[in-house]
Every structure is written in structure tokens, then in C-alpha cells.
Amino acid sequence: MKLKNKVAVVTGGNSGIGFGIAEALKDEGAIGTITGRNQSTLDQSVNALGAGFIGIKADVTNMSDLERIFIDTFDRFGHIDTLVVNAGGIVDGQPMAAINEVTESNYDQYMDLNLKSAYFTVQKALPYLNDGASVILIGSSAAHRAAPGMTVYSAAKAAVVSLAKGLSLDLLARKIRVNALSPGSTDTPVFGKIVPEKQVEQVKQIWKDLTPAGRQGLPSDMGKAAVFLASDDSSFILATEILADGGLTNIIQMK
Secondary structure, X not given: OOOOOOEEEEOOOOOHHHHHHHHHHHHOOOEXXXXXXXXXXXXXXXXXXXXXXXXXEOOOOOHHHHHHHHHHHHXXXXXXXXXXXXXXXXXXXXXXXXXXXXXXXXXXXXXHHHHHHHXXXXXXXXXXXXXXXXXXXEOOHXXXXXXXXXXXXXXXXXXXXXXXXXXXXXXXXXXXXXXXXXXXXEOOOOHHHHOOHHHHHHHHHHHHHHOOOOOOEOHHHHHHHHHHHHOHHHOOOOOOEEEEOOOOOOOOOXX
């Protein structure tokens, strides 16, 4: 119970990695808020987490929604100890593409969801975060390696990793630690948004073969890493990145 009675906010906590993180925080005693844009999955996830958690339907690219997340959480729980800035990823209806196919609108939407929203999520949370709080920005191993069609997304996530450094400096006086947690390929429903359903298992197998650990990550793997960053076990760690990617970034396998 490393996080007993600690209050956490997990954006995009209604599915995938976000839910895996919220579940791991809950298992260590945390209570708090998850957010999402889909009311159905939000309700299901809150039910699974139990009475200690509430769900707030919100779009993290909307400044009014961001403010409401923290006002409502503070009104309910009285303080916030951990912020997990997880919402991001694929923009609905906007496929990832190479530079010759990316429009200005496509670029802006990916940057808004994956970079701008991360920055302003932290900013809007500041009046409600306890001094000494832990902020966990969800980056991606894509920040370190090029992949087809992922240039804009990768650039946004590289900037998120950089934010962990700059924001930690900005918040030193309040002893708020900011770190990045960067997953590699993780087994979540997102694959159904990227490729046709009949190709999902084939694409997952490609990522398994590329990952030195021999498997994809699981949301629970990211949850365990997030618990470490949220707890006092990581009190001397700030402005850094944990790559939870099964060796994908730093090991090249010769086959």
C-alpha cells in the first residue's frame, strides 16, 4: 500500500495504458479520478476500479475541460498527490502519414493531443497539486526511433520527454517531481485504430519479434512503473525518463 490515501488523476484512464496505470495505483491504495472522452468505457472503468475513483468525461485539448478535471477532483478529494498525463495517441479520423501526405490540420491535431495538451494539463493542475507531488508524463519509445508514418507523433513525444526536464526545473521550489514514462509497443486496443482488424495480430507479432524481451508490453507493466514514480521509492528521481519498452530502443538484435 505504497500510495494509501494518495489522490491521483489519470487522464485517458478509461482504457489501455491509462487504465492499467489507474488499476496499479488503486492496488497500492490510491484513490482519485480517471478521465476519458467515451462515457461508456469511462463508466465501465470506474466500476472496475471501485468506489475510490470517479470518472470525468473530458477532452484534454479543451482548456475548459482541463480546468474542470482538477476543480472537480479537488472538490471531491481535497488534494491531489499524483498526476499521470496519459491522454494522447492516435487522433480519431486522422491517420498517421508520411510528410508528403500530412496536412496542416493533421499536424496541428497530433501536436494538440500529444504535446500541447500535456503541457497545459500540468499547468491547469498546479493550483490543486500538493507540494511534493509526482507528475508522470507518458512519452513513447517512438521519441527515440523513426517508424513509417509516425514522424509527427514521434516529434510530439520527444518534446514530452523534454518537458519532464523543463517542468521539473520550473517546479523545483514546490518539490514537484516531473518524470516521463515511455512505453514501447503495448498490447492495447489502439492497434484496431491503426490497421484493419484482420491485420492486427500480424502487426502485433512484428512488434513482438522486434522487441528483445520477446513480447509486447502490457498495461500492467506500465502501471508498475507508474507506481514507482508516484511513490516515495522514487523520491530522488526527477527530470528523467523510464523506458518501459522491453529493450526495443537500446538493443539491436542480430538475426
